[in-house]
Amino acid sequence: MADTLTGRTAGTTGGPVATGASGGRRPADPVKRPSAPRQAGIYLGLVAASLFAVFPLLWGLSTSLKPESTVLSTPVRWIPETLTLENYRVVLFDSQIPLNLLSSVLVSVTTVGVTLLIAVPAAYSAARFRFRGKAGLLFFILMTSMVPGIAILVPLYYLAVRFGLYDTYLVMIIIYSAWQVPTIVWILRGFFESIPVDIEEAGRVDGTSAFGAFFRLVLPLAKPGLGAAAIITFVYVWNDYLIASTFVSDPDLRLISVGLYTYLTQYGTVWGQLTAAVMVTLLPMVIAFVLFERRLVAGLSAGASKG
Incomplete structure (x- = not known):
């Protein structure tokens, strides 16, 4: 009896234990750390x-x-x-870089809003509803994002000129949104799948409609995924050069990615002003990443684990 009590005491005070093949109890293996x-x-x-x-x-x-x-x-x-600081003075007060920055912010923020407005309900439907051809449709949506932009540049240019959209912000917003929606749908689909359905069912039991449960219960929990999608879209538009240089020729409407090339002339490169403009251009991206870094990591992790 005493031996039994002693054995139980040792098992309860000696740390984690595991059952061996013979029925005895042995200490659990410690977590291995890298050497x-x-x-x-x-x-x-x-x-x-x-x-x-x-x-x-x-x-x-x-x-x-x-x-x-x-x-x-x-x-x-x-x-x-x-x-x-002369280079920064010239860039900020004697050039079109501030106007290019404003154009980039306007196009990027609008594109983020349009992309999320389309991708959020599509991703939620793909995560919650079952319908015939769902897998094939999702694969087709993803496949559209794999088409190289240069391959459809000429048809897009023709359509922009034909419908009077050339040299406007609107044509860039439409193209950027169309290119980003497939990727964002797949990212948000994985994130919506990580949110338990029981939360919506509980809201429905309390009398909330389907739309009410989505807006009041699901969207607040999806903020990390929405933040990650917003940053991905914003960075894509901010860094793009192909669309911005093809569909806009007015210097007042150029995005910052195109505006930087004004310092590359046939007579040489104005390195001091160019690097100052680059530093100014990087500042909004650094601020956005610092503010939304946690949501970006959380959103991508959820999308990767469930997508």
Whole structure:
């Protein structure tokens, strides 16, 4: 009896235990951690990848703070001897970069709104309802996003001119939204599938309509997925050059991706002003990523696990 009590006491106070093949109890296997050399290799690889990504930005920042006469001087100095904000003054007050930034913000934000307005109900329907041909339809929607943009550029250009949409914001918003909807539908579909159906059923029992349950219960829980979709769409429009340069020729309507090329002339490149404009262009993207980084990771993780 005493041995039995002693054995029980040891089992309850000695930490996690597991049952062996013979019926006895043995300590559970501890969680294996990477060895010290492996951890050092992982951290070293992460640091190297970070430096590889950050180095061009640091070089651009250094160049934007140099006088134009010292940009190409040798030997190269990563820390300028003379710091100047003249390049930023010219970019912000004596160029069309601010107007290009405003155009990019307008087109990007509008495209995000149109894309979500179309993709959210489509993704919710794909996640909740069953109908004949659903798998084939979803595959066809995804397949449309795999068509290279250059392959349909000429037909799109013809249609834009034919319907009087050339040289307008509207043509870019329509094309960008059409190209982003398939990808966003698949991302949000996986996220909606990760939300339990029981939540909607409970709302229906309490007297909420189907639309009410969707707007009041599902959408608030889907905020991380919506944030991830919004950032993906925003970044795509902000960085695109093909559509922005093909369907707009008016300098006042150019997006920032096209406006940056004004510093690349036949007489050479104005490196100081170009890098200053790039730094100004990156600022909205950095702010957006810092504000929505958690939602982006959560939304992509849910979409990847269920999509």
